[in-house]
Amino acid sequence: MPPSQPLLFDRGFYLGPLFRQAADRHGAVPVTLDRPLDVHPGLGLDLTYPLLAALVDDLAGRLWEAGVRPSEHVVVHKSDNLDIVLLACAVSHIGAVPVLLSPGLQGPVVGRLLQRLNEPWLITDRAKLTGPLKDIEVAGLVRRTLSVDDAPAAVPLDKYAGAPLHAPVRLHPREPALITHSSGTTGDPKLAVHCANTMWNRLVPQKAMGWPTRGETAALHLSFVHSRFYHLLGVLLHFGSPLLFITDPEPAAAGPLLARHRPGIVETHPNTFVLWEELADAPGAPLARVRSYSSTFDAIHPRTVQRLLGASNRRSPWLMQLYGQSETGPVAFQWYTRRSAARADGRRVGIGIPGFTGVRIADNGGRRARPGTAGRIEARTRGRILTYLGAQKQYDRQLDGHWWQMGDMGYRNRWGALYLIDREIDQIDAVHSNLEIEDMLMSRLGELREVVIVPGADREPVPVVCLRREEPLDLRRWREATADLPAMADPRQWRFEDLPMTSTWKVKRVEITRMLTGSATVTADSAGGA
Known part of the structure; x- marks a missing residue:
């Protein structure tokens, strides 16, 4: 990545004028809510x-x-x-x-x-x-x-x-301008300090990615406290997109809204996209006009990508996946079309953003790893936060010069594409990649809403499964689906609502391990599995 330039250093993305600038530029563009504003409920659901x-x-x-x-x-x-x-x-x-x-x-x-x-x-x-x-x-x-x-x-x-x-x-563009928090999947969240300049450096490449769908109606179900939301909002307001904000993602509530407004852009969390697979053939064809899906926060299952793209009647719809975290913003991106989704590798999360981010794999000694060799994923980006508030030493520990340790394990192929294996803290010796096996199971068992593989009391792989409509797991189908996979403990069936999650519906795997090892939990057999 080229070195920072003074011109870029002085630029800033400020939240205060977002709506005023959009109103002055585009006029009375409609904004639709699914619940009234708490600060002014009398305004109703149809705003501008x-x-x-x-x-x-x-x-x-x-x-x-x-x-x-x-x-x-x-x-x-x-x-x-x-x-x-x-x-x-x-x-x-x-x-x-x-x-x-x-x-x-x-x-x-x-x-x-x-x-x-x-x-x-x-x-x-x-x-x-x-x-x-x-x-x-x-x-x-x-x-x-x-x-x-x-x-x-x-x-x-x-x-x-x-x-x-x-x-x-x-x-000033380098003064603190926004504080968000990390997901807190391994403990108390950290407070991430953003400035207008680093936010601008995240916004510019995302504007370029948003150019092909400029002005299309956008439907969003995202965490309002995550920095990703504000960059997406900046892109959509810049291009004058009509907006539909969804706070209730349940298909019974979201489906009719999507069918009525027929968005061309849809973005939500990966686990919500899994839920919205049900909308692929729902009454009113709520996803029929989607040209672009966008997913961030976590990797998305290939099965979900295929179903979403198959639900669109647009000639060439796509799904864009962004890989990054609160501390860095997006550092890599991946595009899926109907053709590429059919042979997608869910572990591939794309390439760095030219001119803005670089990605490398480091071995245990901190040296750059050879292509195909697994190691720590590190990123260099102009969009990195200033610090963790009150935790500067913790922030410094994640830096290797200008390279930020993402906390993930992965590798790059000879052409530079990045593949995600697992979070470092989630790795299990008996399994090459928990995420890869989860992708396989989601593709083989269409009834699954979620499957998470976590280490048990003896570090054995324990699959925790959630089914659509809370149906019991068919153990015969489970055994067939896992016959060629590494040995795992008996599956534990939980309700999806009982999974500990972050505000972006990211599963807290460490917390699940604590729950499994700290108390008895029923297996699929005792939960009524066939």
Whole structure:
């Protein structure tokens, strides 16, 4: 990757003006929700770019009137809804730093993160303060608590209704501009500090990738607290796409919405795409007009790619997979078409982004590994975060010069394509790649909604399976599907809802191992498997 240039160093992607710039550029483009905004429920479900821009301006004025000032940390932790995004943009508008904490975090985890932030502002709601946070001494951890509703022990944002609009405040491109958190799959999440410059360096290549579908209606079911959401939003608003935001991904709820709006762009989490396989032949053909699917956060199963692309009636639909993490943004990409999906290797996650990212494989000594040789995946990117807040040593440990250790094992072929094997922490000696076997099982057993292979008490591979409609696992079919695979323990059948997951529906494998080794869990035989 070429060295950084001063011109690139000075560029910035700022959240505050996102909706206002889009409204000025494209006018009254429609934005559709599946539930009303908590900050203004009376507006209903059918909104526009200019209306959302006005809401951001209004919320920014209220926050300034409440006392929020530039560079201060403002935590947004509330029930899942699009107003998380509007609040983040409003905080950014006045030069403060939005800190986005997932609605799915447990109360004690939120408490520890608030403590790490050293008396931030908190924007929340009644559901959080009377629910997960009820036993947390929030008042002693934050400067002040603001609420989008009538939550107890909080100042309602409505108190500042009618506050004068405030002029935008723009921080230096290398100052902290956004704080998100890591997935927390192995413990408490880390707080990732982004700046406008590194965010701009992630945005530019994604704009180039979005050019072929510019202006198409986009349907999104994504975590509103993940940095990926804001870059995707930046691309879609830049090109003037009508937007459909989905908070309830269940096919019974999402299917009719998709059928009515017939999007040309669909992005969600890989596990949601597995769920939406049911929509491939659903009434109203909800996926028939999709030209481009996009998947990030985790690798996607080949079976799912094939079903999604097969559901589209467009002449040449594709699915784009991005490989990366919160700390780096996307560092590699892979395109699938109907033809390539039929012979896809789910472990191939693509190539680096020319001019913006580089990828290498390092051996145990930190040297570059030969093609085909497995090792640690490392990335060099202009989009890397500034630091982990309050954990600089942990951040430094993941750096080898300018190379960032992704925490994954993989290899590159002779043409430079990157293949993912497993997370380092998830590897099992008896299995070459848990992810590869999971792909095989998902392709062989269409009834599976999820399969996760984790180490058991004696480091033996234990498959945990979830079936569609909670049907019992057919053990005869299971034995046929696994006959040529490495020996594994008996399958454990769980409900999908019981799997510990992150806000992006990424399975917490380490937590599953703790659950398996810490308590007895039924096998498929005792759960009624045939």
